[in-house]
Amino acid sequence: MNSLCDAVKDEEIKTIANATVGLYTRLTDGLHHITDKNGWQVLADLEFSSYIELDDPDQLMEMEGRICPINIQQDVEGKYFQCACGKKHIKRLSIMEYKKAKDWEYLVLGSECISTLEKYTKELEGIDNIKKKIKLWLEDIKDEVKKLRYKKCLSCNEYKVSRTTNYKNPARHFWCNNCSSAGKVKCVTCGDYRFFNLDWKKQPMKYCRSCYFSS
Ligand SMILES: [Zn+2]
Ligand SMILES: [Zn+2]
Numbered sequence: 665m666n667s668l669c670d671a672v673k674d675e676e677i678k679t680i681a682n683a684t685v686g687l688y689t690r691l692t693d694g695l696h697h698i699t700d701k702n703g704w705q706v707l708a709d710l711e712f713s714s715y716i717e718l719d720d721p722d723q724l725m726e727m728e729g730r731i732c733p734i735n736i737q738q739d740v741e742g743k744y745f746q747c748a749c750g751k752k753h754i755k756r757l758s759i760m761e762y763k764k765a766k767d768w769e770y771l772v773l774g775s776e777c778i779s780t781l782e783k784y785t786k787e788l789e790g791i792d793n794i795k796k797k798i799k800l801w802l803e804d805i806k807d808e809v810k811k812l813r814y815k816k817c818l819s820c821n822e823y824k825v826s827r828t829t830n831y832k833n834p835a836r837h838f839w840c841n842n843c844s845s846a847g848k849v850k851c852v853t854c855g856d857y858r859f860f861n862l863d864w865k866k867q868p869m870k871y872c873r874s875c876y877f878s879s
């Protein structure tokens with residue numbers, strides 16, 4: 665199974681190698697530089713692990729030692745993160761697992777870099793596996809960004825309640841637009857609408873009367 669997969673990748677990498685015109689190679693050049701292997705092959709071996717947005721690099725320094733040293737740099741202002749392509753001071757980090765390195769486990773890619781890669785490979789025929797992989801990464805990133813910006817609606821469980829919007833309607837801090845209406849909110853259990861209220865702990869009351877008393 666694995667060797668078949670590798671064979672497909674080899675074919676794809678040959679295809680890419682022949683299609684050098686107008687291709688975005690900054691990232692794959694960087695990966696080649698870091699690992700001494702073909703950058704596209706490295707790309708094919710990466711697995712998306714997590715997405716982090718940070719203003720303060722200290723947040724991630726606990727992973728220092730597990731992250732490829734090239735990703736963590738220092739200047740007069742202190743430590744910062746750099747994409748595998750060499751772009752400095754990135755803040756939207758995609759942490760990718762790479763099992764083939766000896767001394768570290770994760771590589772950091774800038775999310776912009778992945779989007780750029782996707783744009784440039786879109787038209788290229790014969791590299792479906794790599795294209796699929798990049799697309800899935802972008803979907804993973806989109807999901808993670810959504811979770812950072814929104815919290816789950818108490819009723820429908822979808823990430824639709826903004827973490828930053830200062831809603832005038834207090835119910836909207838807990839329920840999405842679909843699950844709240846005219847001062848009422850959907851009971852988390854039965855779906856009936858009840859008036860929005862906070863309990864004595866200042867937490868939203870999640871259940872209607874009958875669900876509350878039957879639980
Ligand atoms: Zn980059
Ligand atoms: Zn909802």
Ligand SMILES: [Zn+2]
Pocket residue numbers: 851852853854855856871872873874875876
């Ligand atoms: Zn109910």
